[in-house]
Amino acid sequence: MxxxxxxxxxxxxxxxxxxxxxxxxxxxxxxxxxxxxxxxxxxxxxxxxxxxxxxxxxxxxxxxxxxxxxxxxxxxxxxxxxxxxxxxxxxxxxxxxxxxxxxxxxxxxxxxxxxxxxxxxxxxxxxxxxxxxxxxxxxxxxxxxxxxxxxxxxxxxxxxxxxxxxxxxxxxxxxxxxxxxxxVEFNNVTSEKYNDTTISCVSRLVEYKRIEDLILAMDILVKEYPDLKCKIIGTGPMEEKIRLMIHDRSLNDNIELCGFVEKHIDVLKVINSSSIFCLPSEVEGFGIVIVEALGCEVPFVASNIPPVMEASGEKGGLFFQVRDSNDLAKKIKLILDNKDLYEKLKNEGKEQYNKYxxxxxxxxxxxxxxxxxxxxxxxx
Structure with a gap:
């Protein structure tokens, strides 16, 4: 054809x-x-x-x-x-x-x-x-x-x-x-885990992606996990507002806005090196980046919207109530504190990834x- x-x-x-x-x-x-x-x-x-x-x-x-x-x-x-x-x-x-x-x-x-x-x-x-x-x-x-x-x-x-x-x-x-x-398919990604426990996020910085909910969740979590880090890849019209949120909450040492990362392999390396992946979006058609996290064997926490739940097969991560930063922080904490759950999510996520x-x-x-x-x- x-x-x-x-x-x-x-x-x-x-x-x-x-x-x-x-x-x-x-x-x-x-x-x-x-x-x-x-x-x-x-x-x-x-x-x-x-x-x-x-x-x-x-x-x-x-x-x-x-x-x-x-x-x-x-x-x-x-x-x-x-x-x-x-x-x-x-x-x-x-x-x-x-x-x-x-x-x-x-x-x-x-x-x-x-x-x-x-x-x-x-x-x-x-x-x-x-x-x-x-x-x-x-x-x-x-x-x-x-x-x-x-x-x-x-x-x-x-x-x-x-x-x-x-x-x-x-x-x-x-x-x-x-x-x-x-x-959703890529060669095995080779990268070392970050020294600190790190949450990664890949998203355009637009309103419906709800990055501010991740900032608010981090504000809750750093009180118990002061060394917790977060790397956010992406750019967009919400960038200045998000920077201001980070500054106002004294989270500059915990949250890094990485901007646009040109090579896809480098995006995957950030996901692969992190401990947890987060997608707080309230609007998605599918959620490719969630499947990429599954392929990297990185457990995720994502909003409970149907397309993302469908893409993941409800395996490999936990879901929080959309727009609820407290619930997001709770689900991240659950994964951080439970090694058996962490390993279970890693293993079932890889199996789901193979379907794509x-x-x-x-x-x-x-x-x-x-x-x-x-x-x-x-x-x-």
Missing amino acids: KIGFVTEYFPKSKEMDIKGGAEVAAFNEAFYLSTDNEITVLTSYEEGMERDSQIGNIKVLACGKKRSYTQKGSFKNRLSFMKSAYDVGKKLNLDIIVGYNFITYVSAWKISKKLNIPCVARYHDVWINSWIKNVGIFGIFGEIIERYLLSRNLALIVAVSNFTAKNLENYFPKEKIATVHNI HGKYIAKKLENLYKKTIDRYNINK
Whole structure:
């Protein structure tokens, strides 16, 4: 098959210089599907990229004006990218086109109409009626785009979780929705454990990720564990507010904001070196980083939201009541104080991680895409 991917961002090399979950999904799926298929990726033109490049068997076309990574705002640049991706994509020879996030779904749809091929949306989460709550007033544009997309006659939506698939049924025909979990796979990570007991967290610093709950939990825990450390990887608009929270609570010696870590392997090393991983988010489509923690055999504490519980199989960690920093601190303490529980969570987590290997997931996607192309061609 000749498969086109439209993803707002994509790594520049196999070193996985990736910023977010949608980009991780796009890269992993492109990598495994490229073994037996022709994969062409349309993505943003970032610093250090060529307009036309190759990563293994993946052809990467950088579209639009040179732009920096952003997860919020920048509407003019994002609209410009959407148009540029369409202008490049409409000239390609493809059998099927796949969009990977809200910025790319519309471009993929428009390309599919021009080329008369099926369009697939790889769907991470449904935010209808929640856009403004999650990202602020400018979320109205996301609300409009998502409602527009789900009113289109897409050939298929592939949700990353059963939770997302169920939510989609309120807005899109059930018979054209499938669930295929994300690929989460990496080579064994070699890194020493930190000298101090350390909690790691990998998250964009945005409101719905609830990093402030982890700060408040740390404020509780350091009274009993004064040497406890926390490393938070990620950037975002909440960074200054979080820095202020850390300073006001005299936690500068306990909490380190690591910012953006360019190489994915270095992110994994931080997780692997820590004692516990934490994901306090109240909004997730799947929770790739939780599965990465399972693969590193690092027990986690995460908010009790359905997508994360589904991704983990409720194994390898403990869940706290979302937005409850006291409960978060309690669950972290439970793991810190119970060695038998700690070992149990490590062992069952590794077993759950093995379910997300690339070849297994890619074969599911490949079969779905073949069936979608055949069905589309019959109905032309």
